[in-house]
Amino acid sequence: xxxxxxxxxxxxxxxxxxxxxxxxxxxxxxxxxxxxxxxxxxxxxxxxxxxxxxxxxxxxxxxxxxxxxxxxxxxxxxxxxxxxxxxxxxxxxxxxxxxxxxxxxxxxxxxxxxxxxxxxxxxxxxxxxxxxxxxxxxxxxxxxxxxxxxxxxxxxxxxxxxxxxxxxxxxxxxxxxxxxxxxxxxxxxxxxxxxxxxxxxxxxxxxxxxxxxxxxxxxxxxxxxxxxxxxxxxxxxxxxxxxxxxxxxxxxxxxxxxxxxxxxxxxxxxxxxxxxxxxxxxxxxxxxxxxxxxxxxxxxxxxxxxxxxxxxxxxxxxxxxxxxxxxxxxxxxxxxxxxxxxxxxxxxxxxxxxxxxxxxxxxxxxxxxxxxxxxxxxxxxx
Amino acid sequence: xxxxxxxxxxxxxxxxxxxxxxxxxxxxxxxxxxxxxxxxxxxxxxxxxxxxxxxxxxxxxxxxxxxxxxxxxxxxxxxxxxxxxxxxxxxxxxxxxxxxxxxxxxxxxxxxxxxxxxxxxxxxxxxxxxxxxxxxxxxxxxxxxxxxxxxxxxxxxxxxxxxxxxxxxxxxxxxxxxxxxxxxxxxxxxxxxxxxxxxxxxxxxxxxxxxxxxxxxxxxxxxxxxxxxxxxxxxxxxxxxxxxxxxxxxxxxxxxxxxxxxxxxxxxxxxxxxxxxxxxxxxxxxxxxxxxxxxxxxxxxxxxxxxxxxxxxxxxxxxxxxxxxxxxxxxxxxxxxxxxxxxxxxxxxxxxxxxxxxxxxxxxxxxxxxxxxxxxxxxxxx
Numbered sequence: 171x172x173x174x175x176x177x178x179x180x181x182x183x184x185x186x187x188x189x190x191x192x193x194x195x196x197x198x199x200x201x202x203x204x205x206x207x208x209x210x211x212x213x214x215x216x217x218x219x220x221x222x223x224x225x226x227x228x229x230x231x232x233x234x235x236x237x238x239x240x241x242x243x244x245x246x247x248x249x250x251x252x253x254x255x256x257x258x259x260x261x262x263x264x265x266x267x268x269x270x271x272x273x274x275x276x277x278x279x280x281x282x283x284x285x286x287x288x289x290x291x292x293x294x295x296x297x298x299x300x301x302x303x304x305x306x307x308x309x310x311x312x313x314x315x316x317x318x319x320x321x322x323x324x325x326x327x328x329x330x331x332x333x334x335x336x337x338x339x340x341x342x343x344x345x346x347x348x349x350x351x352x353x354x355x356x357x358x359x360x361x362x363x364x365x366x367x368x369x370x371x372x373x374x375x376x377x378x379x380x381x382x383x384x385x386x387x388x389x390x391x392x393x394x395x396x397x398x399x400x401x402x403x404x405x406x407x408x409x410x411x412x413x414x415x416x417x418x419x420x421x422x423x424x425x426x427x428x429x430x431x432x433x434x435x436x437x438x439x440x441x442x443x444x445x446x447x448x449x450x451x452x453x454x455x456x457x458x459x460x461x462x463x464x465x466x467x468x469x470x471x472x473x474x475x476x477x478x479x480x481x482x483x484x485x486x487x488x489x490x491x492x493x494x495x496x497x498x499x500x501x502x503x504x505x506x507x508x509x510x511x512x513x514x515x516x517x518x519x520x521x522x523x524x525x526x527x528x529x530x531x532x533x534x535x536x537x538x539x540x541x542x543x544x545x546x547x548x549x550x551x552x
Numbered sequence: 553x554x555x556x557x558x559x560x561x562x563x564x565x566x567x568x569x570x571x572x573x574x575x576x577x578x579x580x581x582x583x584x585x586x587x588x589x590x591x592x593x594x595x596x597x598x599x600x601x602x603x604x605x606x607x608x609x610x611x612x613x614x615x616x617x618x619x620x621x622x623x624x625x626x627x628x629x630x631x632x633x634x635x636x637x638x639x640x641x642x643x644x645x646x647x648x649x650x651x652x653x654x655x656x657x658x659x660x661x662x663x664x665x666x667x668x669x670x671x672x673x674x675x676x677x678x679x680x681x682x683x684x685x686x687x688x689x690x691x692x693x694x695x696x697x698x699x700x701x702x703x704x705x706x707x708x709x710x711x712x713x714x715x716x717x718x719x720x721x722x723x724x725x726x727x728x729x730x731x732x733x734x735x736x737x738x739x740x741x742x743x744x745x746x747x748x749x750x751x752x753x754x755x756x757x758x759x760x761x762x763x764x765x766x767x768x769x770x771x772x773x774x775x776x777x778x779x780x781x782x783x784x785x786x787x788x789x790x791x792x793x794x795x796x797x798x799x800x801x802x803x804x805x806x807x808x809x810x811x812x813x814x815x816x817x818x819x820x821x822x823x824x825x826x827x828x829x830x831x832x833x834x835x836x837x838x839x840x841x842x843x844x845x846x847x848x849x850x851x852x853x854x855x856x857x858x859x860x861x862x863x864x865x866x867x868x869x870x871x872x873x874x875x876x877x878x879x880x881x882x883x884x885x886x887x888x889x890x891x892x893x894x895x896x897x898x899x900x901x902x903x904x905x906x907x908x909x910x911x912x913x914x915x916x917x918x919x920x921x922x923x924x925x926x927x928x929x930x931x932x933x934x
Contacts, residue, residue: 207897207898207901207903208894208897208898208901208903209898209903209905209906210905211903211904211905212904212905212908213905214885214889214890214905214908214909215889215890216885216889232901236897236900236901237872237893237897237900241872241873241893241897244873245873245875245891245893245894246875250891251891251893251894251897252894253889253890253891253894490619490623491623491626491627493627493628503596503598507596507597507598507635508596508597508635509627509632509633509635511619511623511627511633512590512627512633512634512635515589515590515618515619515623515633516589516590516591518618518619519589519590519614519618521589521590521591521593522593522594522904522907522908523591523592523593523594523595523596524591525904526594526596526904526908527596
């Protein structure tokens with residue numbers, strides 16, 4: 171994997187770049203749609219290319235449990251398995267392990283998805299003692315699918331990610347929560363640093379780019395220390411992960427502390443962030459890459475992005491009579507073919523066709539949004 | 553709506569024809585994918601055209617309950633509502649009313665779908681007294697969605713179908729069950745005949761083609777009587793409906809009794825039949841049109857049609873390792889892009905992407921099957 175900065179904006183720290191891999195190129199700033207289990211929910215790999223995306227991100231945790239990395243390797247790796255011609259990234263599994271453990275105990279994060287239909291507090295009670303044991307060696311956890319015990323460590327995560335053969339892979343880290351104090355956040359960060367070195371050591375000489383992850387919670391000192399340390403190792407790029415604080419402003423402070431300490435010539439990925447206004451601000455601070463389930467999850471709940479500041483809930487009864495498309499200026503397959511009225515009807519009727527069409531729309535919006543970001547950087551307007 | 557027989561086979565009673573409507577043409581013999589609630593499940597209207605279908609069939613019963621025919625009329629009719637450029641047919645609602653009433657009481661038909669997850673006998677007990685009251689004037693029934701009472705009659709069904717503005721609409725009939733005896737089947741047939749006359753009278757001078765429905769169960773005398781009577785009225789085409797007997801052979805006997813008594817120059821639709829071998833036999837006896845949820849329902853359960861005699865269940869564990877497409881000779885979007893292994897994984901993982909891809913494949917197979925039928929008629933090979 172190779173990265174080159176093509177241009178820097180004269181107005182901010184935003185930059186245009188290009189990632190080249192043996193499976194395709196990725197123009198940055200870019201957004202990765204999330205293909206958790208090897209498919210962006212409701213879509214197939216051809217759809218992703220058709221609406222203009224050059225890359226997707228898959229979740230190591232989900233794929234290691236099912237179908238397993240060995241099976242993906244036997245079928246020729248993730249690109250062949252998914253039929254995706256383009257750049258694929260896999261995360262390290264660290265965030266999902268956090269969700270199963272501390273996230274679930276503290277009622278934070280994406281756990282509602284893991285035990286759907288249960289109240290968060292009830293979930294937390296049910297699963298104590300924790301599904302997760304974190305040790306220096308690695309993490310033992312129980313699958314959310316069948317309770318079977320699994321082990322992930324820096325070496326194991328790299329091995330699995332090499333078997334799946336994505337173009338961009340991530341270092342195995344320990345995420346902390348906004349509820350963790352300084353002491354625990356520091357301990358976890360130091361462990362993440364030791365794990366980062368073990369990941370680099372474990373990696374074979376493949377063409378995959380390995381990204382290190384900066385941790386340190388919402389603490390300036392820790393974030394700076396982590397950025398310096400992780401930035402000094404031989405990674406191909408960097409993720410900024412873990413807790414970004416309890417408020418929105420804190421996210422951008424974290425970026426201000428972190429980014430200046432990372433090497434200029436390597437891509438920076440702000441993990442799991444996907445609100446449009448946040449991405450714009452983060453790009454201005456020098457972020458190149460994003461991934462988030464936000465646009466696709468919104469869509470499956472019937473929420474369509476009309477503009478940067480307007481989202482409509484198609485389940486609302488008034489929309490049944492609306493003959494217009496979601497956005498008459500949009501060229502996505504949903505807006506080109508169907509009215510709000512029809513989408514609203516299909517959602518009420520439980521037809522997955524609607525979830526798919528709104529997913530196509532929301533992702534198309536995200537793709538166009540990123541095109542616009544790049545255009546504005548090119549013209550020194552951002 | 554206009555129909556013309558283009559050619560008759562020299563080997564059987566099979567024939568090539570063309571239906572012309574203001575929204576498009578339909579080459580017969582043809583299969584209608586079923587868009588129950590205004591979408592073929594998991595697909596959108598563009599998909600249907602892309603895999604080569606000229607027509608779909610929607611269910612009046614489902615659409616009258618949700619979103620209602622008035623709403624469809626206000627948004628410009630079914631073609632505009634669904635964004636479908638092609639021929640649309642709507643059934644009369646008679647079959648679904650049968651499913652809710654006698655079908656549910658006797659544990660026959662498509663009721664498992666209406667109360668999913670319940671055993672048929674338990675369903676039958678729960679809903680006595682019946683959800684349906686059949687009278688000369690029409691039928692009162694309660695919605696499977698919310699128990700609200702609705703009324704359908706010949707006049708009402710035609711009104712609703714005119715509001716939705718499909719190209720082909722059907723006469724309101726009373727379906728009988730294979731468990732009904734001669735006496736009840738006769739009574740229902742005679743009522744269907746009176747309703748047929750009321751439907752013709754109720755129809756405005758639209759360009760819609762109205763099809764009459766031949767009933768009479770598995771009784772030769774009744775079927776002949778019904779074919780003669782319905783065939784003598786001014787319908788644009790004919791459906792052969794209701795119970796086709798307890799055995800497969802009986803279906804074809806019913807066709808032998810019925811078809812010779814129907815006008816040569818009008819299309820004949822064998823309602824709800826969709827097994828490949830049955831369609832081939834029915835075409836040889838002079839049937840022009842079919843509709844069935846079979847290929848799409850199969851797909852959603854993970855069953856893919858490999859050839860006319862081979863269906864594979866992608867949920868079987870062995871398929872996880874199969875790197876081949878469902879059929880390497882197939883040009884459908886699923887076979888062109890994805891392996892059995894991937895589809896099998898996505899099915900296990902509960903990803904609707906898999907149901908969609910297998911639906912595309914199974915329908916593509918049906919479309920190619922019908923192309924082949926027409927080619928063989930053209931060459932006097934069928």
